[in-house]
Amino acid sequence: MESPARAALLVAVTLGLSGCFESQRDETFNDTVAGDDVDVRVLHAVTDAPALRLEADGEVQTETLDYGRVATFSLPANHYRFEAAGYTGREAPEPLLDNLEGNLTEGMRHDLLLAGSLEDSDARAILLEQDDEPFEPEEEDEENGEEEGDGDGDSDGDEPLRDVRFRVAHLAPDFEAVDLYLGGDTSGSPDVTLPYGNASEALRVESGVYRVQITPAGGSNVIYDSDRVLGWDTGDDLLLAVTPATGVQGEGDLSLIEVDGEQSRRVPDMQQDAGFEFVNASTESVEVASAEGPIATDTVDPLGSKAPEGYEGVEAGSYTLAIDSQESDASGSYGLSLARAKAGTVVLRALPPSSSDESTQASLLINDARPVATNARARILNTWFKDPENDGQAEPVDVYLVEGSGCESPLSGNGVVPEPVVSNLSYGNSSSMLPVQAGDYQLVVTEPGDPGNRLLCDDSVSLKTQGLYELVVARPQGSSESGLIQVSRVR
Known part of the structure; x- marks a missing residue:
């Protein structure tokens, strides 16, 4: 031990x-x-x-x-x-x-x-x-099959090779103490019992694929279930942090952060949902459907979104969208995967002609759907097709977020031109998720490096603390219509 x-x-x-x-x-x-x-x-x-x-x-x-x-x-x-x-x-x-x-x-x-x-x-x-000693997996003795360091001469060599080490830390304040079980049976004694703010001793197990379930200490109600998705290899030295659930909520109360060396991953409860939204940044109304079922069929107008009130809750998994124009014979498909607790937005830029082998032009924006107590978070996607050289290649843009409203002189109202929040953003590309203080903003799009050459100003951007926003700057190819499409999730 x-x-x-x-x-x-x-x-x-x-x-x-x-x-x-x-x-x-x-x-x-x-x-x-x-x-x-x-x-x-x-x-x-x-x-x-x-x-x-x-x-x-x-x-x-x-x-x-x-x-x-x-x-x-x-x-x-x-x-x-x-x-x-x-x-x-x-x-x-x-x-x-x-x-x-x-x-x-x-x-x-x-x-x-x-x-x-x-x-x-x-x-x-x-x-x-x-x-500070490196973890060395226990090895079987080559001559008699005994585990190295095992002094029991009666060993028959059937002992599992305990080649993975892990500790558990309880970091979820809503539960005073929890029991953790490895596997699908929670009727016996737990592998670990922990009060909040404490960590377990280091335990050794055999490498393999594991399922973690958690109940309140002494209770039988499972409040976290990872499903059988934890693949542990020989030599892994792990820290399992039990945390509150974040992101798109399902029935789970807890989540798990698995730490292995300098790498980590979040493992939501198997019952946590995903979020889905569809944005139409093309020139035509389209019908969107999914063969897998959970995503409801809807018609989405140009420069519109499928669920204006927020993300549609769906089961995590892989989906194939069938997208059909309501104004021509153009159609296409788009495949995507939605992970537990994450929110995904598909942004359609253009459908291929019916006789073409071209692919559907679309972007997939994934965020962690996690509210932040200190600020809003926003990401900007450029679907503004600006082609001054008429060569079929869209030029990049600069994007500004300026406090205020009116769009009269957003970039020189106080005599100082602000810096863009995103510079030289290429067509079809997006920014990172940007931290932004809550408030009312004007979103301004200009030629790159030329704040005097304004392409768009929209003063409807109202950001709230704990909000997540996808801001799609849209002007479809071959269209004079343009605008800002907003997808938001505010707790």
Whole structure:
């Protein structure tokens, strides 16, 4: 059995929505010489926080850490004060978590887990320590089939090869304690029982494909089920973080973040749905249908969307859309996959003629459907077909988001031309998901590098905190019609 992973709570007192905390400083590190470097891995699991920048004693260690991701760095063993600032759409990262103090111990490796919720004022940090020894899977003795290090001479060689190691951390504050089971049977004893804010000892299992189920401690109601999707290979040294469910909701209350070295992935509950939306940025009304069934058949007008009130909830899976023009014989198809908890938007740019072998021109925008407590998030897709050279090749554009309304002089109202939020955005391409402060905005499209040559201004953009927005700048090829199509999801 491995030595228990020691979970040291770094923070004790919540000081408000900003997520500031205090802790008692361990004076044993005062006035001491820093020791050898130790490895630190940080996990961003604050469910409603934006991307974070992490500092240790004022020095930036991780520049941009998205939710569900990990980053690694090394520091001399010592006592440190950690601070996390968020990218909220302001000019500089905004302090969100500070006064996080803890000791990095020589000869140990450390996991710094940022967890909880800003909105619920229960964000916290947990520091895990474990001996800094590489994980070596147990091997069978070549002569008698016994596992290496097994002193039992009566072994018949049937013991499983325990070549995977994992720990579990409970980071879901709505549940005081949970039981975790490996496999489909939850009637027996759990593999792990954990109170909130704690981590299990390191456990070894045989490599293979696993299913994780979680119940409240001592209860029988399954509140998380990964399905049989966790493939663990020989030598994997894993951290399983139990977190609140995020994204498009189904019946699941929890989610799982699986961390393997410097890689991580989110594993939603098998009952979490996906979200779907269809945007028509072409010149013709189209009928959209899915052979797989859950996506309802609808007619969508040019520069319109299928579900103006938000995303349509569908089962996660693969779909093939049949798209037929209502004004000509043009038709096409488009295949897509929707993952659990994610929201996907198909943006149709053009259908191929009926006699053509060309493919349907469309884009697929996927977001995590996760509300952020500090700001809105918006992505911009360029479907503005601007072809001044008449060569069939669309030119890129610059896009601005300017506070205010009216569109009278959006780029020079205060005498200073702002910087575009996206520069030189090519046709059919999209920006990253941008953090933006809540407010009313004018979206302005111009020639690249020429803010005086305005192509479009739309002052209907109203962004709300916790909102997710897909902003489609549209002018179909061969059409004089243009506009902005908005897809939004606000909790």
